[in-house]
Structures are given as structure tokens and as C-alpha cells.
Amino acid sequence: MEPLQLTAEQSPLLFLELLYKLRVRDVMAKDLVTIARSATMRDLKRLMQERKVSGVPVVENKRLYGIVSIEDLIQALEKNRMNAPVSEFMAPNAVTVEENMPLSIVMSYFNKYDYRRFPVLNASNEPVGIITARSINSRLLMELFRELARIENQYVLPVDDNATCYFKTYRIQKADFDNAGKASTEIKNVLRDRGIAAKTIRRVAIAAYELEINLAVHSDGGTLTFRADEDEIQIVSKDQGPGIADVSLAMKEGWTTANEWVKAMGFGAGMGLPNAKRVADEFHIASALGVGTNVTARFILPKAVPTPPASLPAAAVPGA
Secondary structure: OOEOOOOOOHHHHHHHHHHHHOEHHHHOEOOOOOEOOOOEHHHHHHHHHHHOOOEEEEEEOOEEEEEEEHHHHHHHHHOOOOOOEHHHOOEEOOOOEEOOOEHHHHHHHHHHHOOOEEEEEOOOOOEEEEEEHHHHHHHHHHHHHHHHHHHHOOEOOOOOOOOOOEEEEEEEOOOOOOOOOHHHHHHHHHHHHOOOOHHHHHHHHHHHHHHHHHHHHHOOOEEEEEEEOOOEEEEEEEEOOOOOOOHHHHOOOOOOOOOHHHHHOOOOOOOHHHHHHHHOOEEEEEEEOOOEEEEEEEEEOOOOOOOOOOOOOHHHOOOO
16 A cells, blocks of 8 residues: 655645634734834834734733734834834734634635734633734644644555445534534545545545535525445535525625625635535535525445456467
């Protein structure tokens, strides 16, 4: 058996899997450097030099009032107002992120807002960290190296010729975010135990996760069915409503009907159906308003190459 090698096709899938797996709390700088509104810009300059940071949240009594950056400090220097309070230069109403948000959501913030850092809030709206492009890159590199090491030491197990079909249905409840992702994790483990190639496991896991989250976010509840045999793997999602008014629109990246509460939980980014379709070999969706939506993602498994029978020795051939 040969050790698994990471191909060019696997690389983006591995990167995408990490973006979904990692949360803001896994990446953010937790040693938060803050400053009060009444502090002077001179105090800010000293703080930045001592802590080697380029942006500082303005916090008092666990409440975030804004953020002040090195650009603001330069303005104060140019205007000779280093003794002015930070409150006069800070950017109020800073764009923030939640600590439980998936990293995939936060990545889009850097393009959307053109900022280099975002304060991180917990469920009580208290600042608990700060996230920057540098902190994201550092953590992603570390996780990629760790995952590559694991893959290189993993071996492909041959599929048993006498293996039976595996079939299981998971019931997904509406807005059950505590259990969101458990079905797709179990599916990934089953495929790993069956000796399916890591590249295929990643594709199936992405589709299963996206369809599972869609059931929790957008439907009134439904089922996720997993079927695997020697020829193919199927993931089938069925819900009891409300249905999709415009399927073509729902297949566009970024389109979502999720409310603000769901988005604050880190779900409903509008990437579920497009991502599932992208990784599947075949993808079918049917929906009717007031009835529900059915989605099927198929993954074709490569055929095993039969081993030709060994030639019989001449002495064993009749008539030889």
C-alpha cells in the first residue's frame, strides 16, 4: 500500500475544509490590547510601541466604543494633537465579528470592508480578541502543515469486494445549531473506515455539511440520508418546507434568506447549495413552495481494476 499524496485537486478542498472547521476563536489574538477613550494619542503611541500592534480597540467596562489605528496616530502627529483624547480620532461603530463565526465568513469581511483588523465579541457583546489577516494566515499555515503530515502518514484501505451497502438517515431539526455538523462528521468517519480515498471523503463531507446546515437554517426540518456501496455515494436531503421560490437564484453564491440572528451564529452565508454542487459528480434539486425541497448529490467511485488470473503451468494444462 502506498501512502496518500496530496494532489492539486485535493489542495483547494483541504483549504476549504479548514475554513469551515476553524472558528474565529481558534484564530484570534486573545491577548487583547485596549485603551480608554480618555487616554491621549501620545498614550496610544507609547502603547503601540510597547505592544508592537498597529490597531487598538477602545474599551471601557467591557464595552467596545471604537477602534483606533496607526493611521489615526499619523493624523494626530501631522496635526500636532498628540495630547488630544483617543475618542476624537477613533473610528466609532467598528465592524465586529462573533467568536463563534466560521473563518470562511470572516474571510469575506476583509474584502467587503477593506479593513485590516476586526474586534471579536463574545455572546455577551464583550470584546475578547482581535483578528487580523496575519493571524489568519499563521493559523491556516499551521493547520495545513498538520493536516498534510496526517495525510502523508495515512494509508488507503482496500474496499472489501463482499462489502454490503451502507445506508443511514439522520433527522435534522430546524435551528438545531448545537447538533449542526454531527451527521456530516459521522458520514466522514464511516467513509474513512470503509477505506474510501481521502479526496472523495473531503468532497462528500463538504456536500453533507452544506446540506445538513441548509436543513437547520432554511427549512422546517427534514432528513439527510447517506448511502454508500462499491459504485457510488449518495447524499439526499429532504425537508418539509417552506420550499424555494427561485431555484436558480438560490444556486448563486452569496444569496441567502437567513435572518440576522442566524448570520450572527455564523451560518446562512449563502454558499451551501453552490458548494454542494461544485464538489459533487451529479447534483439534482427540486423544490415547490409550501411543499419542500429535495436535493441529491452523487459521487461516483472509481472501478477497481481486476487482477488477471495467473497462467497455469504447462504440466497442469490438459493435453499438454
